[in-house]
Amino acid sequence: MDNYASVLQVTDRLNIFGYLGNSLAAALIGTTLALVLALPAAFAIARGGIGRRLLMPAIVNLRAVPLIIFAIPLYMMFQWLGLLDTQIGLGLILTIVNLPLALVILVNAISDLPLELDEAARIDGANTFQILAQVIAPVCRPAIVTSFIFGFITAWNEFLFGLMLTTSKAVPMTVGASFFFAASGGGVQWGLASAVMIVGALPPMLLGLIMYKQISGSMTAGAVKG
């Protein structure tokens, strides 16, 4: 267990708990903000049809665009806004990464709900925003949880923007892991490298193992139509 002990030891140069904390914070920001933005939009798209022809395809197609093409302008913008090397800055980028899948899952989930739910709430005097907050959001909880799990895992695993937009204070686990490879000098420390990879991969793996029923169950439900 010497390699694990070395990995977990905090030094001036290496702090695995800092990297884990940064990944956790950025992933939580990136996932929560994506859901906060996607849920109202998904409601408007599924029920009102507003954004179905332009907004929805534009966002879904973001998955096909390599986000590296935005690297230089985003770096400059973040420098200007003071967001470089911050957890919030990384979280904002992870929001963009998470938006397409969150929107697809939520639009599908809301489309599956009977329209009578909205109509009944409206007859009871609820306005559109109350229907979203008090009827749609609670009923869509499984889809929201699924989006959250997928988003968190995707955000935790992101490497490119972590490498580009952070230097010391907000370095995420995926980037921090690479610091251990030649930590002691004299070539790659393969034992240490393996240990840090296992530690870094554990949180999303545990989340996936614990929540696999939620993921498969909710996605299967989204595909079923009576």
Place this chain on the structure above:
Amino acid sequence: MIATKNLDWKLLNTPLVLFLLLFLGFPVIVNLYYSLSEVSFETLRAPELEGVGNYLIVLTDGAFWQASWFSLRFGIVTAVAECAIGLGLAIFLAPLIEKHSAMMAPLMLPLMVAPAMVGLMYRLVLHEFVGPVPFYLYEWFGNSPSFLNATNAFWTLSVVETLQWTPFAFLLFYMAYEAIPDEVRQAAAIDGAGPLQLLFLIEPAVDGADVDYRVFYPLHRWFPGV
């Protein structure tokens, strides 16, 4: 009433649209401007417009076409392999997963690990001097290919990519397969239909174009080569 509802839908979409305009709209505009300008580190904030010269340089560069050809081949090979293996796993493991749902967890594990970590793990495992795979190939067969050299990198990368992302294809195909109602499956089985016929012939008949959107549209986005 209709006008109020329309305004509500637009208000619900507004935060998402504003977020995208700020974090994607601005970088797109800057990217377009830079692509038509002479830019260096000294002139990063004051680029000079110069026309389509940058595009001409890129399009006449052999390295660009070589890289594009590599990406195209890589996309097609991995997408076809992932879909074929994912579909096969979904069909043949569906009865087992129905009985032992916990099987889903290990099948989804590769999805949970960061691609950067997976890359580093394979770099270690396939390393010519310290990797266990070349070591055992030498031990058993007296020879081992250099998995990471320029000649073999394409296929090594394709296999690693396929191993990591096949679970997602599997999940999508599995949920499409599971969406077929039991009565329909039983009726089809009595008529002699196999699992493949069930998936491709009966599923669209049950769910219509909706399944194409819900299930296969995300698939196209995740595997752009398909």
